[in-house]
Amino acid sequence: xxxxxxxxxxxxxxxxxxxxxxxxxxxxxxxxxxxxxxxxxxxxxxxxxxxxxxxxxxxxxxxxxxxxxxxxxxxxxxxxxxxxxxxxxxxxxxxxxxxxxxxxxxxxxxxxxxxxxxxxxxxxxxxxxxxxxxxxxxxxxxxxxxxx
Amino acid sequence: xxxxxxxxxxxxxxxxxxxxxxxxxxxxxxxxxxxxxxxxxxxxxxxxxxxxxxxxxxxxxxxxxxxxxxxxxxxxxxxxxxxxxxxxxxxxxxxxxxxxxxxxxxxxxxxxxxxxxxxxxxxxxxxxxxxxxxxxxxxxxxxxxxxxxxxxxxxxx
Numbered sequence: 001x002x003x004x005x006x007x008x009x010x011x012x013x014x015x016x017x018x019x020x021x022x023x024x025x026x027x028x029x030x031x032x033x034x035x036x037x038x039x040x041x042x043x044x045x046x047x048x049x050x051x052x053x054x055x056x057x058x059x060x061x062x063x064x065x066x067x068x069x070x071x072x073x074x075x076x077x078x079x080x081x082x083x084x085x086x087x088x089x090x091x092x093x094x095x096x097x098x099x100x101x102x103x104x105x106x107x108x109x110x111x112x113x114x115x116x117x118x119x120x121x122x123x124x125x126x127x128x129x130x131x132x133x134x135x136x137x138x139x140x141x142x143x144x145x146x147x148x
Numbered sequence: 149x150x151x152x153x154x155x156x157x158x159x160x161x162x163x164x165x166x167x168x169x170x171x172x173x174x175x176x177x178x179x180x181x182x183x184x185x186x187x188x189x190x191x192x193x194x195x196x197x198x199x200x201x202x203x204x205x206x207x208x209x210x211x212x213x214x215x216x217x218x219x220x221x222x223x224x225x226x227x228x229x230x231x232x233x234x235x236x237x238x239x240x241x242x243x244x245x246x247x248x249x250x251x252x253x254x255x256x257x258x259x260x261x262x263x264x265x266x267x268x269x270x271x272x273x274x275x276x277x278x279x280x281x282x283x284x285x286x287x288x289x290x291x292x293x294x295x296x297x298x299x300x301x302x303x304x305x
Contacts, residue, residue: 031156032157033286035283
């Protein structure tokens with residue numbers, strides 16, 4: 001039998017329907033699975049991007065402690081990192097959709113180009129691509145250590 | 149709106165081909181994701197076109213899963229969905245939609261809906277609360293779509 005990923009992190013949203021729509025528009029996620037009640041409200045959804053999957057859960061659905069950052073001054077207790085093919089294009093798409101970038105797009109010394117962003121309810125995400133070659137810091141470090 | 153489960157995936161074939169495989173080879177992907185631990189056996193086939201039947205054959209016994217309610221290749225098909233042993237009367241329905249998604253690829257979205265039509269003691273509920281039932285169907289259809297995706301890739305290789 002075929003199987004999906006063995007790890008699926010879940011995030012709580014006050015409005016899962018709006019979150020599914022927003023995450024598709026701003027971040028390019030595609031629906032993998034969802035179910036709704038009589039009123040069409042999503043109780044649970046899974047979204048995918050390439051081979052990654054994230055679950056969207058109703059805040060306060062099963063426990064009063066399941067909170068969206070929106071209700072707690074955008075306090076985060078988790079951070080999701082996502083590798084994308086073209087982080088510049090992703091960044092442009094997110095900004096276009098009105099996402100709040102909290103760490104600008106830049107090359108990192110550890111060989112990634114990335115930016116951090118808040119979604120529609122204040123969850124923080126990092127999107128990143130591998131740099132084609134070493135970042136300037138890494139090049140300097142390699143030179144100074146006689147490694148390059 | 150209605151109580152519904154939606155699952156979606158991308159397959160590496162254009163819509164017309166995906167539609168033909170999803171309908172013509174329904175037994176090959178339906179066998180995945182048996183609910184409630186049931187082992188799937190038998191063969192499945194569609195009688196194409198509105199009013200046709202989705203039939204399950206086990207040995208010399210045939211069972212009608214449901215009637216075809218929509219048949220619009222390559223965009224969508226809809227059928228009633230009963231499990232073996234369920235009474236006539238209200239049942240759920242399944243719609244499968246095919247949308248072109250880039251060169252030679254299709255986004256396939258499956259919607260299983262109408263659970264609110266089933267009375268609380270209906271055998272299709274298996275005694276489960278709404279959310280547990282929908283969650284199980286969600287997993288079942290996810291596995292079936294994964295299987296279908298693998299089928300499409302096998303056939304096209």
